[in-house]
Amino acid sequence: MSLEKELKQRSSVCELCGNVEKLTVHTVSPKKNDQPNHSALICETCEHQIKDPQNIEINHWHCLNESMWSEIPAVQVLAYRMLHHLRSEGWAQNALEMLYLDEDTLEWARDGITDENTPVYKDSNGVILQHGDSVVVTKDLPVKGSSMVVKRGTAVRNITLAHDDPTHISGKVNGQEIYLVTKYLKKQ
Ligand SMILES: [Zn+2]
Numbered sequence: 001m002s003l004e005k006e007l008k009q010r011s012s013v014c015e016l017c018g019n020v021e022k023l024t025v026h027t028v029s030p031k032k033n034d035q036p037n038h039s040a041l042i043c044e045t046c047e048h049q050i051k052d053p054q055n056i057e058i059n060h061w062h063c064l065n066e067s068m069w070s071e072i073p074a075v076q077v078l079a080y081r082m083l084h085h086l087r088s089e090g091w092a093q094n095a096l097e098m099l100y101l102d103e104d105t106l107e108w109a110r111d112g113i114t115d116e117n118t119p120v121y122k123d124s125n126g127v128i129l130q131h132g133d134s135v136v137v138t139k140d141l142p143v144k145g146s147s148m149v150v151k152r153g154t155a156v157r158n159i160t161l162a163h164d165d166p167t168h169i170s171g172k173v174n175g176q177e178i179y180l181v182t183k184y185l186k187k188q
Contacts, residue, residue: 003025003033003036003039004025006036007025007036007039007040007041008023008041010036010041010072011041013041014041014042014043014045014046015040015041015042015067015070015072015074015075016040016042016043016046016063016064016067016075016078016079016082017042017043017045017046017060017063017067018063018066018067019043019045019046020043021043021044022043022044023041023042023043024041024042024043024044024047025039025040025041026039026040026041026042026046026047026050026074026078027039027074028040028074028077028078028108028112029111029112030111030112031074031108036072036074037072037073037074038073038074039074040072040074040075040078042078045060046060049061050078050082053085053131054131056085056086058086058089061082061083061086061092062091064079064082064083064092064095065091065095067079068080068083068095068098068099073105073108076099076101076105076109077101077105077108077109077112079099080096080099080101080106080109081109081112081113083095083096083099084096084109084113085131085132086132087132088132088133088134088157088158119164119165119166120166121161121166121169121182122166122182123135123182123183123185123186123187124138124182124183124184124185124186125186125187127186127187129159129161129169129182129185129187130161131159131160131161132158132159133158133159133187133188134155134156134157134158134159134187134188135155135156135159135169135171135180135185135186135187135188136153136154136155136156136185136186136188137150137151137152137153137154137155137156137180137184137185138152138184138185138186139152139184140152141180141181141184143178144179148173148174148176148178150173150178150180154173155188156171156172156173156180156185157171157172158171158172159171159180162179166182167181167182167183168180168181168182169182169185
């Protein structure tokens with residue numbers, strides 16, 4: 001039996017959000033599509049957003065409050081990674097704290113979070129920074145092209161990682177979007 005057939009026997013709806021249309025097999029990296037536990041049957045909406053996590057529709061993912069309890073490891077891993085991505089949202093953080101994965105599954109889930117191909121953003125202590133983190137500025141920083149100075153101790157919530165430049169993140173200070181050098185930040 002093909003993997004797709006096997007998954008469709010396991011579920012007739014998207015295993016993440018319950019959608020019934022446009023279902024495809026999604027094999028969860030870095031596993032191969034060699035067994036059903038390594039893949040999930042998901043809909044086009046989920047698939048697009050998993051592939052393009054910067055353009056995510058947060059409300060769609062409330063579905064994880066239910067699907068995270070799936071017994072299928074591939075679904076658990078997808079839920080874990082997405083909740084982790086959305087953890088600046090209170091509900092996602094809560095769900096992540098409740099989600100229990102066995103050791104192997106957890107390792108698999110985390111494996112996908114720090115991809116070697118993506119640049120690693122680190123704060124002044126070498127702690128890895130991720131999208132949505134909150135940081136504190138460790139030194140007075142003049143803002144290029146303006147008279148503004150970001151004072152030491154300023155907290156910046158919900159940071160965005162600068163595209164392909166691991167030395168900078170961006171975030172809002174006093175309502176203004178500015179770039180900050182990661183080595184002068186401390187993760188909260
Ligand atoms: Zn879906």
